[in-house]
Amino acid sequence: MTNTSNAKVGDSAITTSANTGKNSRNKRSVERKLAELKRRLLEISDLGAAGAVLSWDQATYMPKNGAGARARQNATLSKLVHEKSVDPALGKLLDELEPYASSLPGDSDEASLIRVARRDFEKANKVSIDYVARAREFSSVSYDAWTRARPANDFTSMRPFLEKAVDLSREYAGFLRPTIMWPIL
Numbered sequence: 001m002t003n004t005s006n007a008k009v010g011d012s013a014i015t016t017s018a019n020t021g022k023n024s025r026n027k028r029s030v031e032r033k034l035a036e037l038k039r040r041l042l043e044i045s046d047l048g049a050a051g052a053v054l055s056w057d058q059a060t061y062m063p064k065n066g067a068g069a070r071a072r073q074n075a076t077l078s079k080l081v082h083e084k085s086v087d088p089a090l091g092k093l094l095d096e097l098e099p100y101a102s103s104l105p106g107d108s109d110e111a112s113l114i115r116v117a118r119r120d121f122e123k124a125n126k127v128s129i130d131y132v133a134r135a136r137e138f139s140s141v142s143y144d145a146w147t148r149a150r151p152a153n154d155f156t157s158m159r160p161f162l163e164k165a166v167d168l169s170r171e172y173a174g175f176l177r178p179t180i181m182w183p184i185l
Contacts, residue, residue: 030100034110037093041117044084051077051136058140067144071137078136085124094118127175135168 051074058070084090094117101114142161149157 030097033093033097033100034113037090037097037113037117040084040087040090040093041113044081047077047081047084051081055140055143058143067141071140071144074140075133075137079129079133082124082127082129082132085121086129090117091121091125094121123176127172131168131171131175135172138164138168 054070054074054077058067058074062070094114097114098118101111104111106112106115142165145161146158149155
């Protein structure tokens with residue numbers, strides 16, 4: 001009887017030790033995945049910030065006739081941001097972190113990070129990379145046209161740009177809500 005009791009106690013200790021080791025490995029795995037998520041999101045953020053610097057430069061220091069090159073550069077950076085934002089590996093990482101996020105309080109930093117990253121990932125996957133590049137390039141070109149038209153109070157020259165901006169906005173809305181009839185469409 002004593003041997004049976006000792007065996008059970010010993011088995012329980014071994015099981016507890018195995019569970020502790022497994023929990024420790026799972027915790028490290030989650031920590032690695034969170035670190036990877038943060039690294040990926042930081043890279044996306046850095047590319048977005050580089051685009052913001054290009055836009056700032058365009059608004060403050062860009063030489064005359066530089067709009068075409070700046071539009072191309074902004075479009076390239078936007079494509080890179082979009083490619084990283086829709087990377088299937090990012091989606092897989094978010095899928096793997098979902099159970100962990102569900103185990104946390106909804107307002108915790110980590111749960112919020114995973115939730116917002118998932119929302120952004122799903123939204124980005126609805127928009128084509130071609131659209132992202134076209135819209136960003138158009139934004140740069142139209143800004144340059146506006147800086148020339150504004151001092152002359154020349155609304156007429158801006159009309160085609162405004163019409164194109166509305167068309168691009170409608171196209172974007174179509175990516176996000178293609179099944180809903182928008183009243184402005």
